[in-house]
Amino acid sequence: MHDIGAELARAAGMTTTSGRARAGSAARTRKQPFDIDAVLGRIRHTIAETGVADAAMFALAAEGYTSLFEQLVACIISIRTYDETMLICARKLFARARTPEAIAALPVRSIDALIRQSAFHEAKAAQIREIARRTVSDFGGQLPCSFEVLTSFKGVGPKCANLALGIACGETRIGVDVHVWRVTNRWGYIAAPTPEQAMRALERKLPKQYWVEINRLLVPFGKHVCTGRLPKCSTCPVLEMCRQIGVTEHR
Numbered sequence: 089m090h091d092i093g094a095e096l097a098r099a100a101g102m103t104t105t106s107g108r109a110r111a112g113s114a115a116r117t118r119k120q121p122f123d124i125d126a127v128l129g130r131i132r133h134t135i136a137e138t139g140v141a142d143a144a145m146f147a148l149a150a151e152g153y154t155s156l157f158e159q160l161v162a163c164i165i166s167i168r169t170y171d172e173t174m175l176i177c178a179r180k181l182f183a184r185a186r187t188p189e190a191i192a193a194l195p196v197r198s199i200d201a202l203i204r205q206s207a208f209h210e211a212k213a214a215q216i217r218e219i220a221r222r223t224v225s226d227f228g229g230q231l232p233c234s235f236e237v238l239t240s241f242k243g244v245g246p247k248c249a250n251l252a253l254g255i256a257c258g259e260t261r262i263g264v265d266v267h268v269w270r271v272t273n274r275w276g277y278i279a280a281p282t283p284e285q286a287m288r289a290l291e292r293k294l295p296k297q298y299w300v301e302i303n304r305l306l307v308p309f310g311k312h313v314c315t316g317r318l319p320k321c322s323t324c325p326v327l328e329m330c331r332q333i334g335v336t337e338h339r
């Protein structure tokens with residue numbers, strides 16, 4: 089796995105720190121004003137340079153799974169499930185059936201078998217089949233690009249609705265998952281105790297040009313640099329602008 093923070097540090101000629109460090113060191117006292125354009129630009133550059141895996145739903149879109157139905161189903165599979173596992177399950181399911189008509193024709197147990205590696209697969213299988221059935225019966229087989237319609241389905245919350253609408257329908261929406269929530273709070277860019285509150289805070293503050301892209305950037309960044317435990321602050325490309333809120337130990 090790439091250490092993209094370390095790679096960027098090497099490219100910039102920075103000295104890297106091994107082992108754990110206490111936050112509050114010299115780096116913390118030399119902070120620059122937070123500039124969202126610069127921060128996202130550095131993260132975009134780092135991700136492009138190091139070639140880490142794309143956020144899972146964007147990766148599926150790049151493979152041709154671009155319909156709103158496919159994106160919504162993929163997001164349901166991704167709940168409480170690692171990206172890598174979600175991708176395996178989604179590809180298996182879509183290889184067997186990828187349209188609402190085809191999935192509605194499958195028994196729930198068959199869908200369950202195909203997505204069995206994901207968390208809560210039994211409940212998800214029932215939800216996916218019901219979405220497929222209603223898409224056929226209520227919408228002629230074509231899901232409308234409607235937040236209200238998507239969130240009316242059991243198992244679909246604002247995160248999945250926004251991500252699917254942003255990727256499949258080209259709508260300007262913010263998909264706040266655990267990575268987007270954690271990283272933007274650590275920056276000190278927002279102070280939101282829940283992902284739902286983070287979504288509303290970001291809608292008030294984040295320039296619209298980044299609403300869809302922020303998920304694509306912060307999912308790999310949160311997995312490889314600003315990790316849940318021991319974030320790699322010492323080699324992070326945005327260290328001097330990040331307030332490291334809540335970070336007590338880092339690498």
Ligand code: SF4
Nearest residue numbers: 314319321324327330
């Ligand atoms: S908390 Fe550390 S790793 Fe995360 S963005 Fe800030 S400096 Fe980077």
